[in-house]
Amino acid sequence: xxxxxxxxxxxxxxxxxxxxxxxxxxxxxxxxxxxxxxxxxxxxxxxxxxxxxxxxxxxxxxxxxxxxxxxxxxxxxxxxxxxxxxxxxxxxxxxxxxxxxxxxxxxxxxxxxxxxxxxxxxxxxxxxxxxxxxxxxxxxxxxxxxxxxxxxxxxxxxxxxxxxxxxxxxxxxxxxxxxxxxxxxxxxxxxxxxxxxxxxxxxxxxxxxxxxxxxxxxxxxxxxxxxxxxxxxxxxxxxxxxxxxxxxxxxxxxxxxxxxxxxxxxxxxxxxxxxxxxxxxxxxxxxxxxxxxxxxxxxxxxxxxxxxxxxxxxxxxxxxxxxxxxxxxxxxxxxxxxxxxxxxxxxxxxxxxxxxxxxxxxxxxxxxxxxxxxxxxxxxxxxxxxxxxxxxxxxxxxxxxxxxxxxxxxxxxxxxxxxxxxxxxxxxxxxxxxxxxxxxxxxx
Amino acid sequence: xxxxxxxxxxxxxxxxxxxxxxxxxxxxxxxxxxxxxxxxxxxxxxxxxxxxxxxxxxxxxxxxxxxxxxxxxxxxxxxxxxxxxxxxxxxxxxxxxxxxxxxxxxxxxxxxxxxxxxxxxxxxxxxxxxxxxxxxxxxxxxxxxxxxxxxxxxxxxxxxxxxxxx
Numbered sequence: 001x002x003x004x005x006x007x008x009x010x011x012x013x014x015x016x017x018x019x020x021x022x023x024x025x026x027x028x029x030x031x032x033x034x035x036x037x038x039x040x041x042x043x044x045x046x047x048x049x050x051x052x053x054x055x056x057x058x059x060x061x062x063x064x065x066x067x068x069x070x071x072x073x074x075x076x077x078x079x080x081x082x083x084x085x086x087x088x089x090x091x092x093x094x095x096x097x098x099x100x101x102x103x104x105x106x107x108x109x110x111x112x113x114x115x116x117x118x119x120x121x122x123x124x125x126x127x128x129x130x131x132x133x134x135x136x137x138x139x140x141x142x143x144x145x146x147x148x149x150x151x152x153x154x155x156x157x158x159x160x161x162x163x164x165x166x167x168x169x170x171x172x173x174x175x176x177x178x179x180x181x182x183x184x185x186x187x188x189x190x191x192x193x194x195x196x197x198x199x200x201x202x203x204x205x206x207x208x209x210x211x212x213x214x215x216x217x218x219x220x221x222x223x224x225x226x227x228x229x230x231x232x233x234x235x236x237x238x239x240x241x242x243x244x245x246x247x248x249x250x251x252x253x254x255x256x257x258x259x260x261x262x263x264x265x266x267x268x269x270x271x272x273x274x275x276x277x278x279x280x281x282x283x284x285x286x287x288x289x290x291x292x293x294x295x296x297x298x299x300x301x302x303x304x305x306x307x308x309x310x311x312x313x314x315x316x317x318x319x320x321x322x323x324x325x326x327x328x329x330x331x332x333x334x335x336x337x338x339x340x341x342x343x344x345x346x347x348x349x350x351x352x353x354x355x356x357x358x359x360x361x362x363x364x365x366x367x368x369x370x371x372x373x374x375x376x377x378x379x380x381x382x383x384x385x386x387x388x389x390x391x392x393x394x395x396x397x398x399x400x401x402x403x404x405x406x407x408x409x410x411x412x413x414x415x416x417x418x419x420x421x422x423x424x425x426x427x428x429x430x431x432x433x434x435x436x437x438x439x440x441x442x443x444x
Numbered sequence: 445x446x447x448x449x450x451x452x453x454x455x456x457x458x459x460x461x462x463x464x465x466x467x468x469x470x471x472x473x474x475x476x477x478x479x480x481x482x483x484x485x486x487x488x489x490x491x492x493x494x495x496x497x498x499x500x501x502x503x504x505x506x507x508x509x510x511x512x513x514x515x516x517x518x519x520x521x522x523x524x525x526x527x528x529x530x531x532x533x534x535x536x537x538x539x540x541x542x543x544x545x546x547x548x549x550x551x552x553x554x555x556x557x558x559x560x561x562x563x564x565x566x567x568x569x570x571x572x573x574x575x576x577x578x579x580x581x582x583x584x585x586x587x588x589x590x591x592x593x594x595x596x597x598x599x600x601x602x603x604x605x606x607x608x609x610x
Contacts (some may be wrong), residue, residue, distance in 0.1 A: 164528075174524050182527045197527025207518040208525070215538035222591040230585060230592070230600035237578060238606040241487040245605050250528050258531060 036422035038392045040349040041302050042295070042334060043413060045132055047284065047327035048308030049125065049377045050355040054324060056116050056386040057403070060084045064317065064363070065372045074099070074325045077332025078108045078353065078388060089318050089370060090325040092279060096318070100279050100325060103332035108353075112390025113398040113444065117406040120357045121434055123382035125176045128356025128410065129306065133181055135414035135427065136434040144177055147184040149432045152414045153195035154183055156302060159426040164250045165257065166301040167195035168294050172287035174199050178306055183248065191246035195304070196258070200290030201283055203262070204269045213266040220256070228252070261297050265290065275341065277333035282323060284309040288330040292337045299344045301421055305334070313359060317372040335390070350391030350420050352413050352440075358382045385410060389440060393420075400443065411437040483572040489609035495523040497610075499536065502602055505568055506546050530603070537602050541595060549594045558583050561594070569601040571610075 053063040054074070058081045061068040072084025083099060091099040104111075121131035131137050134149040141148050150158075153167045171178035183194025202208060218224045235244075250258065268274050275296070276289035284307040291305045307327050313320035331353055339346045361381035363373035387408060390396075401407035411434040418427040419439040427433065483489060493501070499519045503511040511519075519536065526532035540546065554561045562582045566574040574582070586592045601607060 169527070174521060179524050179527075195527065197525075199525035202521050202525035207522050211515075211519050211522050211539055212535050213539075214542050215535050216542040218538070218596075219591075223596055226585075226589045226592050227596045227600050227603075230582075230597065231603050233581060233585070234600060234604040234606060238486050238604070238609075241485075241489075245492075245530070245608055247530055248528050250531065255528070255531050255534075258528065259535065262535065 037420045038348050038350055039301065040299070040345045041417050041420050042338070042349060042351040043132070043302070043304045043417060044331055044334065044351065044353040045129060045304065045306045045308075046331065046353045046355050047324065048311035048355075049313060049357050049359050049382070050310055050324060050327075050385065051313075051359040051375065051381070052117070052384045052386065052403075054321065055079070055355075056114070060321075061087060061372075064375070068372075074321060075328035076102050076107055077104050077328045077335075079114075079328075080107050080109055087370075090321040092281070096322055100329050103278070103329065103336050108331070108335065108351075108388060108390045109399070110397050112351075112388060112394045112396060113400065113440070115387040115400050115408045115440065115443070117401045117403055118354065118385050118387045118408040118410060118412070119406055120355070120383045120385045120410045122410075123357050123377050123379070125308070125311070125356060129176070129178070129181060131410045131434065132354065132356055132413050133304070134184065134432070135411040135437055136432055144180070145185075146180045148186065150184050150186045150189040150193075150430065151181065151195070152302065152417050152427075153304075154186070154189035154193035155418060155423050155427050155430070156421055157193035157195075158189060159423045160301075160421060162301050162421075163254065164194070164196055164248050165254045165298050168298065168300045168302070169195045169197045169304045169306070170287055170291040170294060171197065171199045171306045172283045172308060173201055176308065178308075181306075192249045194248035195302075196248065196250070198290065198294065199287075200265075201286050204265055204290065209266070209269070212262065215259070215263070257298070261294075264297075265293060268293070275337065277329055279326065279329055282309045282326055284323065284327055284330050285333075288333060292334065292341070295338065295345060296342050299342065302417060313375050314364075315366045315374050316368045317363075317374050318368045318370050320375070348392060350389060350394060352387065352389045352416065354387040354410060354413055355385040356410070358384045387413065387440065389416065393441075395444060398444065408438075408440065408443055409434060409436055412440050412443065416440040482567065483570070485572065485575075486570065486606050486609075488572075489606065491610055493608050493610060495520045495529075498533070498608060499523070502537070502607075503540065505602070506540055506548075506598070507543075508547050509545075534603055537599055541599065546595075548598060551593055554586070554594045554597075558586060561597075562586075565597060565601060569598075569604075569607055 053059045058071060058073040060070050060072040062071040068087060070084050070086045073079055073081030074090050076083060088099060089096040091097060120128055121137045122128045126143050127137050130141055130147050133151040134147045136149055138148045156162045156167055169182045179197060182197040183191050274289045275292045277285050280286060295303055307330060309323035310320050310327060312323060335351055338349050357377055359375040359377045359382050360379045363375050366374040415427060415437050416439045418424045419441055424439060496516050500511055500516055523529060523532045549561060562574055562579050566572060
């Protein structure tokens with residue numbers, strides 16, 4: 001080969017090498033403009049309306065029930081502090097007298113950073129969940145309507161080149177419009193950039209066992225391929241009329257993987273071998289076991305887990321305490337599972353946990369079996385929550401803000417995820433964040 | 445004639461008149477199926493089926509019987525619990541195909557008169573006749589794919605976008 005020809009071929013190859021890394025698997029030409037801090041993020045939407053008084057302030061019954069001046073910490077996987085010594089009702093066993101042992105050797109507030117007093121953008125569930133996922137609340141947001149503004153899932157998929165199975169949303173049931181949250185109706189984003197969603201207590205519960213678990217197995221090349229080919233012909237023919245169904249854009253390979261995952265989960269459910277937490281006696285803990293299985297199978301870039309069993313507080317304060325203790329148990333299990341059971345995510349996952357809203361300062365009139373009053377969520381106290389993050393690049397043993405010095409708003413979580421996974425500039429430039437939203441890293 | 449006898453006569457007469465007017469031969473009942481008006485094309489379909497409508501119609505198409513309200517609700521929730529709705533429908537169809545009682549044409553019947561099979565399938569799933577181009581494509585496709593059974597053809601139609609519209 002002559003020198004000129006060699007250089008021409010080498011130059012062409014070099015140019016191709018420079019261009020090639022920017023052709024992402026999703027087909028996107030350019031990588032995100034921000035740099036990625038780590039590879040995985042888990043957001044726990046904790047846990048259905050949590051009062052500061054029973055959580056970060058560790059006042060147990062002291063602040064909520066007249067005549068029961070008993071304080072203590074019932075969230076010892078997440079928070080440092082001594083447990084209550086009297087009127088223990090939140091554990092297992094008769095009357096909840098046996099507290100659930102801690103899973104983590106040191107609580108998460110020692111491993112990471114806690115924002116002790118954060119303003120919630122909404123005092124309600126759906127508004128609160130939306131603020132965590134879309135980084136804002138919109139006055140026109142309906143309760144039975146998909147998010148109006150893009151969610152973090154869509155920002156990641158559109159600007160970060162993440163695939164559908166890189167983004168997962170695990171809901172513990174179908175109430176509170178949870179199933180609507182995996183993508184928005186924004187004209188520039190939408191379903192094609194949405195997250196995969198599962199409500200495992202339904203999918204793998206009695207209904208799923210009856211109608212989803214007994215799928216016929218077809219040969220991938222001989223049977224499924226021609227079936228899909230015919231389907232595509234039919235769809236292309238129909239497309240000329242302008243009607244097309246929204247789809248979150250799982251590739252065929254991703255769909256196969258999800259179907260295999262579903263089959264595997266049905267087997268594990270029947271064998272009672274789902275990787276649940278040590279205690280599994282409510283909906284939240286059931287869902288978290290499957291969330292761990294999703295992370296183990298797919299190793300998503302972003303996993304969002306919704307817990308909401310504490311919402312029993314509308315009518316049962318004892319149940320609220322029990323479910324709060326279990327939500328803490330669930331978070332401990334998630335973190336422990338990631339570090340010990342998923343090598344690809346251990347040491348490269350940041351976890352955030354924050355309530356979507358708080359609960360009222362004053363109780364309603366509903367008494368439970370212990371003669372304790374229940375709490376709704378509508379007043380200013382319901383706009384008080386905390387935030388917590390732990391993982392690589394997160395300072396440990398750091399506490400920011402206090403009861404008299406609030407720092408941060410709930411939409412910070414969404415921008416923090418964007419910051420960690422490298423799409424912060426695109427999210428900020430979109431102009432749809434709540435005023436004052438910052439990445440939690442910028443508030444440290 | 446006494447008043448009593450007169451009253452009795454009137455009552456008897458009225459009873460006779462009533463029975464005469466009410467005693468009619470019951471008409472022969474005739475039961476038949478109303479003809480369904482077929483769509484002229486896929487473009488006539490502009491409304492999307494809900495999850496429950498889709499499942500109810502699919503079940504009827506496959507099993508020739510109706511699904512119970514409880515099962516309909518449960519399957520609707522199953523679809524809601526999975527974010528990829530097309531994948532959810534595919535899993536539902538796979539489950540239905542594995543249940544006893546699915547009514548499918550045999551391969552022999554399909555191959556004996558492929559054009560009729562194609563037309564019947566379009567009418568069953570799409571409530572319209574196929575165009576010439578559609579018929580030709582399907583004829584060639586099924587003929588050239590030895591593994592393409594009536595079950596897989598039904599699967600494709602049940603999973604297609606047009607089947608989600610009416």
